[in-house]
Amino acid sequence: MPGLTWDLYCRVIDNLGDAGVCWRLAAQLGALGHRVRLVIDDAAPLAHLAPRGAPGVQVLAWPGPATAGDVVIEAFGCDPPEATVAAMAARARPPVWINLEYLSAEDWVERSHGLPSPQRNGLTKWFFFPGFTARTGGLLREPGLQAQREAFDRDAWLQQRGLQRTPGERVVTLFCYANPALPALLAELSASPTLLLLPQGWPQRLVSSAPAGVRLAPLPWLEQPDFDHLLWAADLNFVRGEDSLVRAVWAGAPFVWQAYPQDDGVHAAKVDALLVRLQAPPEVRAAWQHWNGLAGAAPLTTLPATPFHAFRARLLAQDDLARQLLAFVETRNGTHPAC
Ligand code: TRH
Numbered sequence: 333m334p335g336l337t338w339d340l341y342c343r344v345i346d347n348l349g350d351a352g353v354c355w356r357l358a359a360q361l362g363a364l365g366h367r368v369r370l371v372i373d374d375a376a377p378l379a380h381l382a383p384r385g386a387p388g389v390q391v392l393a394w395p396g397p398a399t400a401g402d403v404v405i406e407a408f409g410c411d412p413p414e415a416t417v418a419a420m421a422a423r424a425r426p427p428v429w430i431n432l433e434y435l436s437a438e439d440w441v442e443r444s445h446g447l448p449s450p451q452r453n454g455l456t457k458w459f460f461f462p463g464f465t466a467r468t469g470g471l472l473r474e475p476g477l478q479a480q481r482e483a484f485d486r487d488a489w490l491q492q493r494g495l496q497r498t499p500g501e502r503v504v505t506l507f508c509y510a511n512p513a514l515p516a517l518l519a520e521l522s523a524s525p526t527l528l529l530l531p532q533g534w535p536q537r538l539v540s541s542a543p544a545g546v547r548l549a550p551l552p553w554l555e556q557p558d559f560d561h562l563l564w565a566a567d568l569n570f571v572r573g574e575d576s577l578v579r580a581v582w583a584g585a586p587f588v589w590q591a592y593p594q595d596d597g598v599h600a601a602k603v604d605a606l607l608v609r610l611q612a613p614p615e616v617r618a619a620w621q622h623w624n625g626l627a628g629a630a631p632l633t634t635l636p637a638t639p640f641h642a643f644r645a646r647l648l649a650q651d652d653l654a655r656q657l658l659a660f661v662e663t664r665n666g667t668h669p670a671c
Pocket residue numbers: 345346347348349350352353380381434531532533552553554555556557559572573574575576577592
């Protein structure tokens with residue numbers, strides 16, 4: 333498909349994930365030869381995740397340009413500015429308007445993915461849901477990611493950060509929100525020598541001291557591709573939210589996921605749905621539920637590797653999200669060139 337102009341609208345609610353997901357998609361589309369205008373109401377996270385930008389991607393402050401591109405994506409139902417919607421309607425050939433939704437493993441996602449939402453001004457907005465099954469929009473995954481992962485030298489990466497594993501020491505990454513189970517995790521980690529990698533933000537605010545046996549390694553901000561390296565360096569990953577979850581899947585090591593906590597408790601259903609997709613054995617289920625405050629104490633650090641390897645293999649067999657998005661846009665445009 334020839335290079336298109338994509339306008340990607342993002343409002344940052346909190347944390348890093350809104351900007352992180354949008355940036356990852358923008359960078360991938362740019363690498364595929366498209367022109368992306370990422371319109372964001374708070375670019376502060378990008379200064380940490382992507383200080384050097386990416387080819388083909390222009391970052392613009394909200395409300396963004398007076399014109400509309402070939403494709404307009406509103407991330408997470410963020411409602412593009414009224415002037416943008418007017419510019420979309422004014423185009424001779426209206427753009428493909430997509431609402432890129434939050435990631436969830438729940439069953440209803442398959443039913444909602446790809447549905448149209450006719451608008452009062454005659455335009456149609458399409459729901460595009462990322463997901464873990466063939467009947468969803470898939471997951472973000474850059475071409476060549478697995479080859480890079482296989483060639484990765486974790487000791488060299490750790491040494492670049494002044495870190496060295498001692499014999500027999502395991503490496504654990506902790507990327508989390510506030511969590512009442514943290515003391516239990518630290519106590520459990522201290523049972524065997526552990527190098528605990530702490531990314532910026534909550535993890536470093538929450539963990540300033542550790543019991544004997546646990547070496548703390550607070551890290552500087554990592555550019556988004558380097559965040560993958562952090563997960564690849566570990567034997568066990570604790571991840572959260574949306575984007576680091578997907579990256580933990582591709583890393584392949586056992587991981588414990590902390591869902592973004594929501595007041596109405598809907599995160600419990602999200603945790604359960606992902607456990608089902610993972611085909612999680614009882615010990616993984618117990619660990620995840622404990623970490624998410626949904627069940628009592630359970631071991632958090634002795635997870636079997638096989639289910640995670642199998643989950644990655646199943647998901648690698650699916651088309652990635654950017655590829656599916658391109659195919660979706662072609663269909664809605666009424667054109668069918670090879671993508
Ligand atoms: O930051 P998060 O908790 O984001 C969350 C989720 O997206 C959630 O679904 C959303 O509702 C909420 O925000 C508002 O976790 P997530 O999704 O893993 O995003 C973290 C991003 O930050 C990810 O792209 C990796 C990136 N990152 C780096 O690139 N370098 C770093 O040094 C750090 C600490 C993070």
